[in-house]
Amino acid sequence: MGAITRSNKSGARTAENTSQVYPLATEIPQDVNKSSNGKVSKPKPKPKSKSKSKSKPKPKRKSPVSKPLKDGQKVLEKSSKSIELFLDRENIPPDLSLPKEFIDWHTPHFIKGLQYCIEKDPTLYPVVAQQNFSGFGSKEFDEKLQTADDDRVHFYWYSLVRSVIAQQVSGAAAKAIEKKFKSLFSEDEIPTAQKTREMSSEKLKSAGLSGPKVKYVEHISEVFSNPKNILCDLNFYRTASEEEIYKEVCKLKGIGIWSAKMFALFTLEEMDVFAEDDLGIARGMAKYLEQRPEVLERVKRECAGDESKQIKLKKRPKFFNKESSKRTWKPLHDVYVIEVAEKFKPYRSAFMMILWRLSSTNIEALEI
Numbered sequence: 001m002g003a004i005t006r007s008n009k010s011g012a013r014t015a016e017n018t019s020q021v022y023p024l025a026t027e028i029p030q031d032v033n034k035s036s037n038g039k040v041s042k043p044k045p046k047p048k049s050k051s052k053s054k055s056k057p058k059p060k061r062k063s064p065v066s067k068p069l070k071d072g073q074k075v076l077e078k079s080s081k082s083i084e085l086f087l088d089r090e091n092i093p094p095d096l097s098l099p100k101e102f103i104d105w106h107t108p109h110f111i112k113g114l115q116y117c118i119e120k121d122p123t124l125y126p127v128v129a130q131q132n133f134s135g136f137g138s139k140e141f142d143e144k145l146q147t148a149d150d151d152r153v154h155f156y157w158y159s160l161v162r163s164v165i166a167q168q169v170s171g172a173a174a175k176a177i178e179k180k181f182k183s184l185f186s187e188d189e190i191p192t193a194q195k196t197r198e199m200s201s202e203k204l205k206s207a208g209l210s211g212p213k214v215k216y217v218e219h220i221s222e223v224f225s226n227p228k229n230i231l232c233d234l235n236f237y238r239t240a241s242e243e244e245i246y247k248e249v250c251k252l253k254g255i256g257i258w259s260a261k262m263f264a265l266f267t268l269e270e271m272d273v274f275a276e277d278d279l280g281i282a283r284g285m286a287k288y289l290e291q292r293p294e295v296l297e298r299v300k301r302e303c304a305g306d307e308s309k310q311i312k313l314k315k316r317p318k319f320f321n322k323e324s325s326k327r328t329w330k331p332l333h334d335v336y337v338i339e340v341a342e343k344f345k346p347y348r349s350a351f352m353m354i355l356w357r358l359s360s361t362n363i364e365a366l367e368i
Contacts (some may be wrong), residue, residue, distance in 0.1 A: 063130070082287050083360060087126040096122055098129055110137030113271055113350030120343055123292070127354055136266065136353055145269060145333040153232050157193045157224035164254045165218045193224035216254025223252060242270055265349055274348035276337045282319045284355030285337045286329040296332070299339045309335050329353035 054351075070197040103111050110133075117189055118125050135141050147155050165181065166174035184199065184207055185191050196217065201323050204214045223229050230248055232318050235244070242264055249260040258277050265273040289296045303309040312335045319331040 082291055083358065084127060084287075084291050087130055088125050089123075092122070092125045096125055102129055102132060105132045105139065106137045107139055107142050109271060110350060113137075113347035114354075116347045117344050117351050117354060121292075124354060127357060133353055133357075137350070142269070144321075145267070149234060151225065152234060154192060156231070156267060157220065158191065159263060160220050160249070160252065160255060160259075161196075161217055163259045163263060164213055164220065166216075167213070167254070167259075177208040181209070183207070193221040196221040197225050213254065219253040220255075237268060242272060265352070272351045273342045273344040274338070274352060276334050276341070277318050279319065279360045280361030281352060281355050282331055282337060283329050284357070284359035285340065286332055286363065287358040288355060289332065289340065290330070295340060296336065299336050303335060303339060309339070
């Protein structure tokens with residue numbers, strides 16, 4: 001049995017994972033000479049000057065100039081090139097139909113979400129169709145989430161434990177800790193909430209978990225050991241809205257709104273998740289709007305007429321460039337990021353995948 005489908009939703013859930021890192025074009029050296037026979041020859045060295053005078057040292061390159069904004073923050077004038085500049089934007093089919101091979105690789109609901117995004121913004125076609133999504137939305141990834149109802153609650157528990165393990169560590173470190181955590185159980189023993197709850201704090205720490213993380217894992221395991229808890233009720237996941245799921249999951253120690261959204265996306269396969277507080281999404285949105293300034297101008301006009309959004313715009317955004325920032329992209333206020341994404345409801349999960357691709361973000365660590 002695959003992921004739970006809810007009749008009151010716009011579509012069933014798909015699943016996700018990694019966006020690829022795409023190489024940009026490299027410059028060809030200009031000092032390469034070709035002989036008459038077409039062979040490449042090394043340039044002849046210039047004769048050394050007989051002058052004993054020392055050459056003046058070359059001036060150091062200045063860092064990218066930054067310009068102060070009204071709120072005091074600074075944004076880099078220069079930005080790294082968008083991957084969209086290297087895509088084929090000429091051969092887009094008039095009906096915006098995706099290639100058959102592309103469709104066959106992905107789940108039907110994810111394809112429906114991608115097609116919806118393309119219909120809303122046809123300029124996204126090259127970004128979507130140029131390569132398969134190897135994680136969320138692929139049939140291969142979706143198969144990993146298939147489990148019987150008897151094991152589904154256990155699957156949810158382990159997904160949240162993995163989320164805690166991965167917090168504030170690299171992907172490699174998270175996998176190493178998870179491996180040690182599994183080794184705390186015997187070879188023929190499957191990790192469960194009840195067995196984890198019965199372990200001592202010292203034993204959990206031996207797997208590489210920090211003190212706070214041990215408390216988080218213990219609390220999550222205690223909650224999922226109680227069959228009366230709403231998070232152990234499969235009917236809750238079938239009928240609850242995304243916001244209701246976020247609310248309940250965030251009651252768990254160590255699980256914030258970002259982790260709750262990743263849980264809804266990669267474990268529950270929800271199709272309308274949007275995490276504006278994700279760094280890769282913020283960077284992807286900056287890249288998206290950099291190529292579409294008219295979209296940003298429209299959103300700004302719409303927000304200008306909304307008093308509640310104006311109040312939010314006065315607050316410090318989640319991401320912004322400090323004077324010492326080395327970012328090569330221009331962060332936008334959360335209000336604008338959320339407003340742009342509204343256009344792609346109820347398939348914002350598909351739009352998130354596109355933004356992760358635009359930002360060349362590898363989200364493999366989030367894979368189940």
